[in-house]
Amino acid sequence: MEKKTERVELVVLNKPGVLGRVAGHIRHEGWNIKRLTVDENVNESGADSGGTSFMEIDVEGTHTKLAQVMDRILNLDCVISIAMIQNGEKAVRRRTQERIADEAHEEKTAKVSAKPESAFRILAINPGSTSTKFGLFDDDFCILSKTIRHDSSYLNSLGSILNQKEFRKNCIMQSVKESDVDFSSIDAIAGRGGLLKPIESGVYAINKKMLEDLQSATAAIHASALGAIIASEIASSLGVNAYVVDPIVVDEMDRNAKLTGMPGIERSSVFHALNQKAIARRLASQLGKPYENSS
Numbered sequence: 406m407e408k409k410t411e412r413v414e415l416v417v418l419n420k421p422g423v424l425g426r427v428a429g430h431i432r433h434e435g436w437n438i439k440r441l442t443v444d445e446n447v448n449e450s451g452a453d454s455g456g457t458s459f460m461e462i463d464v465e466g467t468h469t470k471l472a473q474v475m476d477r478i479l480n481l482d483c484v485i486s487i488a489m490i491q492n493g494e495k496a497v498r499r500r501t502q503e504r505i506a507d508e509a510h511e512e513k514t515a516k517v518s519a520k521p522e523s524a525f526r527i528l529a530i531n532p533g534s535t536s537t538k539f540g541l542f543d544d545d546f547c548i549l550s551k552t553i554r555h556d557s558s559y560l561n562s563l564g565s566i567l568n569q570k571e572f573r574k575n576c577i578m579q580s581v582k583e584s585d586v587d588f589s590s591i592d593a594i595a596g597r598g599g600l601l602k603p604i605e606s607g608v609y610a611i612n613k614k615m616l617e618d619l620q621s622a623t624a625a626i627h628a629s630a631l632g633a634i635i636a637s638e639i640a641s642s643l644g645v646n647a648y649v650v651d652p653i654v655v656d657e658m659d660r661n662a663k664l665t666g667m668p669g670i671e672r673s674s675v676f677h678a679l680n681q682k683a684i685a686r687r688l689a690s691q692l693g694k695p696y697e698n699s700s
Contacts, residue, residue, distance in 0.1 A: 408465050410439055414488040414495075415460040415478070416446055421536065421552075423483040427460065430478060437465040457485060517541060517549050520590040528639070529595040530577060532631040535560065537573045541586065551580055566628055567620060574635045593645050596636030597679065598652025599629040606655040606678060611637045611647040629653065651679045 417423050424443065431438055440463040475487050475498055486499040520526050524543035531538040535557050541549035553576045563569050581588070596611070601618045609615065611633050619630045633649045640647035655678035663671040682696075689696040 410463050410465050412490060413462045413464060415462070416457055416485040417460055418483045418485065419456055419458055420483045421533075423458075424460075426481060426483060427462075427478070430481065431462065431464060434477075435466070439463040439465055516585045519587070526590050526592050527595055528581070528591050528593075528636075530632050530636050530639075531597045532573055532628040532635070534628050537576055539577050539580070541581075541584075541591075549584055549586070551584075553577070553580060566631065567634075569628070570631055570634055570638075573631060574638060577635065578639070588643055591643055591645060594636040594640040594643075594647045596634070596647065596649055597629045597632030598649035598654070599627055599631070599633065600675070601652055601654050603654050603656035603674060604652070605657055606651045606682060608648050608650050609652075611640075611649060615649070651682045653678055655682075 415427065417427065428438060428441065440461075442461045444459050444461075446457040446459040475489065478484055478487050479498055479500055484500070486497060488495050488497040490496070520543060527542045529540045529542065531540075535555050537553045537555065539551055539553075540547050553573075555573075555576075560569055560572075563572065598609075599619045601615060616634060616637060619633055633647070636647040636649075654675055656674040658672070658674045663673075665672055685699070686696045689699045692699070
């Protein structure tokens with residue numbers, strides 16, 4: 406079937422990562438994004454509609470397929486409405502206010518059931534610049550995921566990032582309690598690793614030396630340093646182990662890849678190894694290939 410360029414218009418909530426989620430979904434459906442713009446969403450009087458943005462996307466694909474997946478995009482919790490031109494007229498589909506309210510209520514009041522007897526329960530912590538995310542997993546299955554937003558002015562008032570530790574830790578503990586999680590059911594804590602000294606990828610038990618690295622002047626400039634620090638303190642209080650997995654300073658570069666052509670200056674390996682390896686492992690699994698032997 407011949408492909409042509411279609412325009413899709415969306416009204417979305419101003420949530421972190423909304424652009425990536427929408428664009429990622431479109432690419433997953435096999436469409437080619439030709440143009441994408443994002444602007445403030447305004448009402449008929451021209452006033453800013455706080456909390457939402459307007460996205461206009463030109464995509465290359467078949468009209469039939471685009472129409473079929475409108476509902477799929479609308480299922481993203483960050484999308485309020487989606488519009489396309491069909492038969493010369495704009496067709497608009499919206500999530501109802503009742504549905505939006507129900508989803509917000511479900512997220513706020515989500516409760517965690519008792520841990521299955523054979524499951525291994527892990528609390529994973531990921532601090533960001535203005536938010537703290539955490540997830541609770543029974544083996545590989547996520548049973549709870551939350552994002553705690555922080556006021557940037559309040560974080561700034563605390564001074565250094567390390568001074569945010571108690572505040573963020575208390576936010577996590579309070580949110581976990583509100584979800585009726587039995588802390589004694591947690592078997593391990595995982596924290597996002599910060600700027601450690603270069604190491605190979607893998608799972609590392611958090612120890613004294615790692616904490617010293619994370620609390621150095623270099624590591625303290627990024628909120629990710631708090632991931633392992635908070636994980637270690639919560640784990641200690643629960644009597645369980647704490648870990649980091651594939652931190653952002655994974656260094657597995659070939660010796661020649663570090664050469665710059667200038668004596669005494671080498672390329673360093675600092676990138677989002679955690680994200681890269683997680684997605685690569687997921688793709689390898691879908692393709693039925695071992696990650697280590699895929700290229």
